[in-house]
Amino acid sequence: MALPGYLLGDLWERPSFVKEVLAAQEELKSWTRGSSIAIAFGGLGVDEHKTGEDGRIRKYIAFYLVQNGEYIGPENGPYPFSIKTLLPNYREFDDGRHFCRASRLAEELDISVKDLIAPHTLSVRGKEWSLGPLLCEDSWSQDYSLDPTSILVEKGIDILLNLSSSPFTKGKSERRDRLFKAQAVQGDCPIFYCNATGIQNNGKTIYTFDGDSCVYNRSGERAQELPLFEQGATTVDLGSLPKPVNKSVDDMEVLYKAIRFGTASFLEQTGISKVVIGASGGIDSALVAAIYADILPRESLLLINMPSRFNTSTTVNAAKDLAKRLGCLYGSVEIESSVNLTQQQLDGFVVKTESGEPLELELKLSSFVMENVQARDRSGRILAAISAAFGGAFTCNANKSETSVGYSTLYGDHAGFLANISDLWKGEVYGLSKYMNEKKGREIIPQSILDVKPTAELSDQQNPEQNQGDPFFYPYHDALFRCWVEDWNRKSPEEVLESYMNGDLAQWFDLEETVLLELFPTDEDFVNDLERWWRCYAGMGVAKRIQAPPILAVSRRAYGFDQRDSQTKVLWTKAYLELKEKLLFKG
């Protein structure tokens, strides 16, 4: 999908867009006329005489080979292009929504899908090359009933060529290397892997495409490669492939590249060139600020600290110190007067009926309500107005731990134009912050921010100077929330409680055995904590995620269009309730 892009929501349903894409492909093809260059590209295949299962014009994800202004189709194929055979339908992928399956075409033609998978023959200077066409998922066949690579190898190919729109995920590059190594050896041929760069989104979730294009030699080693997260071109001489690349990967470096690239690309795509960040003096907003400072000129980045009487000098000073270290614009706007005005206006406010039997009610703003009033005053009032006046947009600094359980205020700290660290667990936020300081060779994020206890500072009970912090012990709670979201077979309180009762939970969560005992002196403490957060995760957390800003995805499971939520009643399985009964009322 080199020309149109791939994750485009329902744009594919517009005939005018389909026409536009086909015209662009024709133009690309025409460029090869009179040239010695042949082009293989992923694109859109259309059969205007057939329809898809949605009743619209039949569309395929297509592998094209063009030379001398002509399409070179697969051997004995019904179309001048090959068809993507494996259509993924998990995570953010939903190919079958717009594109027709090879199996349906095979059925119509009364042939086998295997007959549709065939090499394209390319003549170069009198020599014929048999190219094995693969589109992205086609090479990842382990869970499908068909393996396109084996079929192509059987039919005899000189080169396997995988054209991909494969979004970046932590650790995927290594998995891909292992996969293609086996396939190169199996086919005794080199594999060209050519992947998209850039970002694409499905509304709620932004994906980065890391490129990482490379050539694997017959032994499956990376012989030549293009840089990560950059467009590029290279010439490959199959007669003398260079010696294998010794790829050494620093996970934190790659993660940072992905986030920086995704953030910068999103700014470019949406035309946002100025950014405002609410800087609390805590770690999340500090990391977000450091990332934007690495992208934007200093005059385009504005940090705003918004203290109330609950904010300590520790964090207020840290926010200013951060701005100083980043060199960007800074301002401090107090929220006390506005929050007081809201309290005066609404605390004790009387509402009444205007007809029928008289009814009257006096409204009271509890301290919990006032916490949220503060958070909304900061984002919904100040940051929204300042960013508009500044000519830009303001960020959402929520991390994945908070996003999981809705530990944030809607229209408050949950707001923003992009949530670029919402797919990082709190532990990763610290890790990436330390990495940035190391990379820059100085404390761009002040040590005081790395050291201070994380807290929202919305009440007297959240004073970091008195070591009062968020109600999380992150090494434990990150692991807990992670298994609910990122495990392929996603866990629930049932499996967690079972593991706790079996005595292997610390091992599962990679914690010291003593940690659980310190955190939860009694079984009841353990259960209460587990139920508290499950209720948040499956309850208000969902409602808040539905209205969250787009999230930049880097993990194997990001919220939004990847891990899809439904607002349901919070479910406690019978098995969970029985385990709990057994644990707490065993006597």
Add this chain to the structure above:
Amino acid sequence: MALPGYLLGDLWERPSFVKEVLAAQEELKSWTRGSSIAIAFGGLGVDEHKTGEDGRIRKYIAFYLVQNGEYIGPENGPYPFSIKTLLPNYREFDDGRHFCRASRLAEELDISVKDLIAPHTLSVRGKEWSLGPLLCEDSWSQDYSLDPTSILVEKGIDILLNLSSSPFTKGKSERRDRLFKAQAVQGDCPIFYCNATGIQNNGKTIYTFDGDSCVYNRSGERAQELPLFEQGATTVDLGSLPKPVNKSVDDMEVLYKAIRFGTASFLEQTGISKVVIGASGGIDSALVAAIYADILPRESLLLINMPSRFNTSTTVNAAKDLAKRLGCLYGSVEIESSVNLTQQQLDGFVVKTESGEPLELELKLSSFVMENVQARDRSGRILAAISAAFGGAFTCNANKSETSVGYSTLYGDHAGFLANISDLWKGEVYGLSKYMNEKKGREIIPQSILDVKPTAELSDQQNPEQNQGDPFFYPYHDALFRCWVEDWNRKSPEEVLESYMNGDLAQWFDLEETVLLELFPTDEDFVNDLERWWRCYAGMGVAKRIQAPPILAVSRRAYGFDQRDSQTKVLWTKAYLELKEKLLFKG
């Protein structure tokens, strides 16, 4: 999916949930032991020895028949249940994400899918009945390569039985009647149609299930039926089916039922029992208030009017009058003091750098920024705090016309816990408001609200008493936005401009020929308006919809999980640009 529900996001990925569902089905089955009642139900089929294309345990959407504590499977089937054959993958449907296709199983067993489609034989009092199992989409085969009904009819059945989780859409019931009429005649047999009631959601979009279960006789007429949007039970005597039901449908009545039912069910499901509505004196909030007043007791509904200096006495009085007519609680909170405070604090606010070469910038709040400040003050400050103090939540009153082009303020009037009229075009908002007054036999929505010019009243230029309203002529703009969203082959400016140039746009949009000339004196006016709204629809409109509250779906295409957006650069096709060139620069 009678027990678990159907549209459940990615809940299906939890092994604990799958286990829970299977256990509940076993229990249901056990209830038939020693009873004379057999039960057919839609549920979850699992093959724990196989996996799906997502690598997780193999799941099917399954048709079960149980009698005497035993499953009665289909003839010669591999499982004790039948499998849903047609898996829809359009609109909100995405069956293939979690459930395995019959074609994959057929391939593994080396048989044809047709062999998997077979009757279940039920013995009742010595007589054998051949039941044709159909699950929802199975009966809607027109765009698929396979028609399960024909296969069952060929194999010989006495009754077709379609178990559905089919969400309500305007006009779907009539389409279904036509469809089943043809199939009953084709099979010369009665059809039992049994559909779910209730609501389900995929996060962004809430669907109502209207039940509407009925029995079609051999001639395809509705012989017996259950009420809309209600659970129910009835006994059908096949020996003497009653005379056909004469179904007379009032579209507005059904639409109102859907919205009322969906809203009430969502309140119940989320545990929200008190609701606050920002009542502007305009038609949208008035309709929303009238709907909630029809659901909640008067002491649980609170209308808040929030005037500024821009609000006219016309709308302020209308809001109070509305509360009087509905008998609910009411209060008025001015926003002037808070908006002034924001202006004082931020207009002229100076931000500067804290290190390096000194940079300083004075922020100015333009009148446009101040419009959004007002909208956010109302929702993000007042309604959010008041609804929390009231112990409830506040509504989003946006209609579909506004939602299409983002004519609303994020964290302002775009906020709320549910957008229950966001799938109604402005014209439908008026229609439904008039219907409610007629139904109640009195003006529960004051005539003044039906008569006043729609406007946001956020500036001196939006004074309804001076006939200054929103920048829409709704009969035209509703039709324009509708063709971008609801046409199955969705339109773009290209087709609209082409139709305008061909002189058949008025006919297409069902308008008087003179309307276009009055609206757009010159071709340039037409193009400017078209481009203005397309830019909004495809640009900021998308960004705002991503953070919108859940939308209650009633149309054939609702925003959210149904019509899926992607944030991209606003696309002008080459064909559009050429048409425009031809129109405007023809000389």
